[in-house]
Amino acid sequence: MISIKSVRKKYDNDNDIKFKDYTFEPGKSYCILGPSGSGKSTLLNLIGGLISPTEGIININGTCLNCLSPKELDRYCFQNIGFIPQELKLFAEFTVEDNLRILEVEGKLAFSIDEVLSWVEMMDKRKSKIKNLSGGEKQRVAIARALIKSPKVMLCDEPTASLNTAKGIQIIELITKLHKEQDNTLLVVTHDDRLTGYFDNTLNIRDLLGGGHYV
Numbered sequence: 001m002i003s004i005k006s007v008r009k010k011y012d013n014d015n016d017i018k019f020k021d022y023t024f025e026p027g028k029s030y031c032i033l034g035p036s037g038s039g040k041s042t043l044l045n046l047i048g049g050l051i052s053p054t055e056g057i058i059n060i061n062g063t064c065l066n067c068l069s070p071k072e073l074d075r076y077c078f079q080n081i082g083f084i085p086q087e088l089k090l091f092a093e094f095t096v097e098d099n100l101r102i103l104e105v106e107g108k109l110a111f112s113i114d115e116v117l118s119w120v121e122m123m124d125k126r127k128s129k130i131k132n133l134s135g136g137e138k139q140r141v142a143i144a145r146a147l148i149k150s151p152k153v154m155l156c157d158e159p160t161a162s163l164n165t166a167k168g169i170q171i172i173e174l175i176t177k178l179h180k181e182q183d184n185t186l187l188v189v190t191h192d193d194r195l196t197g198y199f200d201n202t203l204n205i206r207d208l209l210g211g212g213h214y215v
């Protein structure tokens with residue numbers, strides 16, 4: 001279960017975003033829709049522990065994220081959260097398998113590289129450098145990288161943004177299929193309203209914003 005309570009993020013330049021209290025149920029998938037600049041990435045980054053709230057509490061399965069020390073937070077997020085950012089942050093000069101292998105220095109991985117690459121149908125590209133892959137293939141590597149820890153929470157920021165419609169749908173089908181198999185809680189933020197049918201729940205970011213920014 002993920003709950004946000006009285007959460008507010010005030011950026012240095014006075015952008016001030018307040019979120020309504022909300023609980024995301026365990027094992028469910030959520031699509032959060034909203035236009036550019038509406039606060040989708042802010043919400044995801046807060047839940048993923050990448051940024052801290054100015055006020056409020058973010059609780060994941062009984063752990064208050066913003067009560068942890070920076071070191072505890074790093075460890076918690078590594079073990080419990082699979083994050084697929086909009087900019088995938090893969091190492092372009094490294095091979096597919098080396099992009100996964102470098103995670104081993106951070107901690108024990110739940111699955112083998114072979115397992116996760118077979119789930120995302122990338123076994124034949126394991127020796128390819130990231131810079132030589134298509135957008136959809138890179139997205140598959142990012143999915144494998146997030147899943148290899150068997151996280152209880154999966155967060156995806158605009159997973160179809162750089163893909164054409166057919167490839168985008170394939171990626172969403174893959175993410176939601178793996179979510180069901182792995183029984184994690186899945187949050188996908190997107191501006192693309194063609195994706196809504198693939199999720200247990202669809203929210204508009206308006207439903208989650210509590211005034212002060214987006215009205």
Ligand SMILES: Nc1ncnc2c1ncn2[C@@H]1O[C@H](COP(=O)(O)OP(=O)(O)OP(=O)(O)O)[C@@H](O)[C@H]1O
Nearest residue numbers: 011012013015034035036037038039040041042043
């Ligand atoms: N680091 C930052 N410093 C200051 N303002 C920021 C920062 N990050 C985001 N913002 C502002 O907060 C608001 C919400 O941004 P956010 O990135 O969460 O929106 P978004 O819905 O994810 O947009 P997009 O779909 O374009 O990624 C915007 O007005 C943005 O300019």
